[in-house]
Amino acid sequence: MSAAAEQFDAYWMPFTANRAFKKQPRVVTGASGHHYTTDDGRKLYDFFSGLWTSGVGHCHPKIVEAVQQQVATLDYAITFQVSNTRSAELARRVIDIAPEGFTQCFFTNSGSESVDSALKIALAYHRARGEGHRTRLIGRERGYHGVNFGGMSVGGMVPNRKAFSANLIPGVDHLRATMDLKFTAFSDGQPEWGGHLAEDLERLAALHDGSNIAAVIVEPVAGSTGVLPPPVGYLQRLREICDKHGILLIFDEVITAFGRLGKSFAADYFEVQPDIITTAKGLTNGVIPMGAVLVREHVYDAFMQGPENMIELFHGYTYSGHPVAAAAGIATMDVYRDEGIFEQSAELAKPFAEMLHSFDDHDKVIDVRNCGLMGAIELAPREGAPGARGMEMHKRCFWEEDLMIRNGMDIISFSPFLNSKLSDWEQSFAKFRRLLDSIE
Ligand SMILES: Cc1ncc(COP(=O)(O)O)c(C=O)c1O
Numbered sequence: 001m002s003a004a005a006e007q008f009d010a011y012w013m014p015f016t017a018n019r020a021f022k023k024q025p026r027v028v029t030g031a032s033g034h035h036y037t038t039d040d041g042r043k044l045y046d047f048f049s050g051l052w053t054s055g056v057g058h059c060h061p062k063i064v065e066a067v068q069q070q071v072a073t074l075d076y077a078i079t080f081q082v083s084n085t086r087s088a089e090l091a092r093r094v095i096d097i098a099p100e101g102f103t104q105c106f107f108t109n110s111g112s113e114s115v116d117s118a119l120k121i122a123l124a125y126h127r128a129r130g131e132g133h134r135t136r137l138i139g140r141e142r143g144y145h146g147v148n149f150g151g152m153s154v155g156g157m158v159p160n161r162k163a164f165s166a167n168l169i170p171g172v173d174h175l176r177a178t179m180d181l182k183f184t185a186f187s188d189g190q191p192e193w194g195g196h197l198a199e200d201l202e203r204l205a206a207l208h209d210g211s212n213i214a215a216v217i218v219e220p221v222a223g224s225t226g227v228l229p230p231p232v233g234y235l236q237r238l239r240e241i242c243d244k245h246g247i248l249l250i251f252d253e254v255i256t257a258f259g260r261l262g263k264s265f266a267a268d269y270f271e272v273q274p275d276i277i278t279t280a281k282g283l284t285n286g287v288i289p290m291g292a293v294l295v296r297e298h299v300y301d302a303f304m305q306g307p308e309n310m311i312e313l314f315h316g317y318t319y320s321g322h323p324v325a326a327a328a329g330i331a332t333m334d335v336y337r338d339e340g341i342f343e344q345s346a347e348l349a350k351p352f353a354e355m356l357h358s359f360d361d362h363d364k365v366i367d368v369r370n371c372g373l374m375g376a377i378e379l380a381p382r383e384g385a386p387g388a389r390g391m392e393m394h395k396r397c398f399w400e401e402d403l404m405i406r407n408g409m410d411i412i413s414f415s416p417f418l419n420s421k422l423s424d425w426e427q428s429f430a431k432f433r434r435l436l437d438s439i440e
Pocket residue numbers: 109110111112113115144145146147219223224252253254255280281
């Protein structure tokens with residue numbers, strides 16, 4: 001075993017082929033701006049901005065400074081029945097840029113926790129209003145809502161569910177995924193085909209009776225499954241059907257919130273107002289783990305009943321509203337505002353789409369998809385070896401082209417920085433093409 005490999009001996013890595021990784025570890029030791037440094041001293045362009053997290057770049061000096069100051073001032077404070085001003089300030093800042101009607105921000109530590117918190121809030125909301133019969137939850141095939149039991153159950157990525165099949169939470173149905181390459185391949189932005197798939201919700205409401213359904217959760221643009229923008233009219237139609245049946249609509253914006261589509265939230269980009277929004281990642285630019293659930297006034301109000309000295313929602317985490325995470329979040333909001341990050345992101349969407357779609361004609365490519373600064377190139381799988389070509393692209397980009405990209409099977413996803421330089425994209429796509437031309 002090499003020295004580098006030995007270092008990883010005790011580390012069970014998340015969502016990683018551990019044995020293959022430990023034979024030849026891919027290791028970063030530093031980051032600055034739009035680049036990583038590797039353990040062998042190379043500078044890698046990060047075409048995934050962390051893990052959809054770090055939109056303004058790595059180690060932004062303002063965020064670093066805020067965290068350093070906060071950790072030396074109030075490192076932690078009890079979060080139940082006592083609070084700190086940092087979390088209250090961040091809640092205010094997030095609500096200030098949230099879609100109209102959102103008034104409350106509940107903190108978590110990750111996207112998965114945001115999702116499970118949102119599902120619990122939805123169920124408890126109906127109960128508080130005397131509609132405790134609304135227990136059913138609806139997700140979507142190919143959806144990703146994190147790895148906790150609620151999110152995994154409403155999620156629709158098969159390998160994540162397979163080993164836990166018998167223990168998924170009951171009372172969950174799934175809408176169909178919105179992609180069919182026969183009709184949607186090479187769409188630039190939202191596909192024209194697929195709006196009709198929102199009628200799946202009407203069908204499920206007919207099957208169960210809409211009065212038994214608590215909430216529908218979807219990613220406005222499905223991210224982890226390989227970037228599936230919603231078909232034209234789809235999200236609007238989901239909203240209409242939810243309204244008709246009194247169902248809460250949850251947008252899982254763990255990826256799409258904070259500028260990825262050139263607006264604060266995808267809800268604004270698509271002009272559809274959900275009842276609950278889940279976030280994480282861009283909330284702190286990935287610097288300290290933190291997530292948040294945003295709710296509209298009517299949701300919060302439903303809980304604010306009964307004696308004032310009673311806890312209204314028996315839910316929360318030791319680190320809900322952690323002061324250091326909140327300080328990172330406030331500094332991140334400052335950077336978003338002061339550097340016009342969402343505006344930069346909006347302007348970059350068109351050149352990004354053009355560069356991505358320059359791969360439409362490549363003989364190893366079966367689809368190219370994009371929305372805002374989310375993009376994917378789907379490669380044709382190798383005969384009898386699905387995923388092999390995508391993984392080889394990831395590894396060889398890392399080793400040979402000094403480029404960080406991410407693959408899910410044969411889908412290569414791109415999550416560029418919200419303040420990217422076009423020249424970096426040009427160089428990186430040229431490297432990607434060189435490799436794609438040459439691999440088997
Ligand atoms: C839409 C969505 N929801 C939830 C999650 C889970 O977030 P975390 O990994 O922070 O738990 C993710 C992570 O990628 C996500 O994309």
